[in-house]
Amino acid sequence: MNMAWKEMKKSKAKFIILGSIIFLVSFLTFIVSGLANGLSQDNAALIKDMPQGHFYMNTDAKQTYNLSQIDPKVQDQVLQENKDAAAFSIQMGFVNDAEEKQHTVAFVTSTDSPLFEKVGPGEIVLDRSLEKDGIKVGDVLTNNQFSGEFKVVKFVEQKKYSHAPVAYINMDNYKEIYRAKGLQLMFIPGQDTAPSITGLQSFSNNEFLNTISSYKAENMSLNMIIWFLIAISGLLFAIFFYMMNVQKIGLYGILKAIGVKTGTLFRMMWAQMFFITITALVLSVALSLGFNMIAPKGMPFSLTIEGTMLLSILFLVIGFIGATLSGLQIRKVEPLQAIQQGDM
């Protein structure tokens, strides 16, 4: 007999309240982690969206890419030896629109590579977020350090760096603006071990992200928020399931007295825990993804399927632990004690 289902059917209100709490807690966790991931993505989508590989900067730069400058001879040699490799630079700056309104951008320039936008002299490719500021394809933008003008040729999706939209420009234009003689960084995609290059230090994608001081500090805070929330939500889950089952110790004692196996009682608890948690998680994932669609355009929000799956599995495991812990109490309950406690 499916006692777990029969109890839920009879005590709908109790289980709906419990399910609602689990739903609200998991929904809160999904939304906050979506916002935190969104912020993190907003800070470094340009780097995060690159394939796995190895970044290189000058050894003398002391892990600060702004201070790095790749020797042009080394750069040429690396590009020759690694066909997929690219050299690139990132610098924060401004562009002025036709109404002389300044827009903060992260200028990016690179050698010819499918990883970066190919931009001709006097052209600029912008992140789509600038479209909302009224900039259109064909508009002319200027920069105070640049003698010429930039013509907007294209918008790209989700290319952000340091919370600013990326602006891809031609290498010659970049060198003029920043009086640069070379590029700051090199990237070789898809190799397990980083090829050793004299005078250059290699970084994995994550290591490189952590050399960006603003990203590292912000990401640490965001990760702490998420993990605290997960820990507290997890504890709440475990406590709710523990309390729900401990309240029924008298009933379990009677069932044991008439001969119900302890294993049957465990299965009943687990079935209820999985049913409530999975229903609550499905609802909160659906609502979080819905929120993703209706969230204001400027609000950074990123909730990946992998992230939601990971959190969902974590909540299921924690709920299972809570239910099992209460089951251990129930295992100890003496049928006689339950009988002597009177009617339920």
Place this chain on the structure above:
Amino acid sequence: MTTFTIQDVTKSFTTGEVTEQVLNGINLSLKKGELTALVGASGSGKSTLLTIAAGLQRASNGQVQFEGSNMTAMTQEEIRKIRASKFGFVFQSAHLVPFLTVEDQLMLMLDVSESKMSKREQKEEVAKILKLVEMNHRKDAYPASLSGGEKQRVAIARAIIHKPKILFADEPTASLDSKRSRDVMTLIRDLTKTLNITTLMVTHDEEMLSYADHIITMKDGLIV
């Protein structure tokens, strides 16, 4: 025919440094189709004896023989299996499962006793027993909507649905008024005879003794 024997059973409880002797060497035999009533003052040890006999707690010494096996030497799982398939219980309170209908309470007991009946046969058996205890009209009711007497009738039906060899009843009429008590006792006596069950009942109500085939009086942990 003797189906159940209790030999030299003692039981003591120790709290801190104080040891209380509750049963002082009990010998008792129960026969098929007979209702035996255990009576005695509060603290005489009658309920303790019943729970030891029912395998709900263990004796300190002595043997409980059921169908030729010594229950005191069995594991918890072996005792559980006997409780589930060979014993029936009626407690002072009905102790029904609050989220199961009257019909489901009995279906659960058939599941627990690992009945080989098909679902349809189980339903038919449930209907038959509910008719026997005159509760068929309330088969879809939940315990909360039943009166005290009705709950106890369902508890009795649950205790006998799996055709137990022994029915243990601990003050089955304690929570009922006198009319309902008489009804319940008539039911227990009739079922004992009809189904040829061995029944051991604890009661403090002298009026109920008239339903018993044997009366055993206990005092200070001994049969007197």
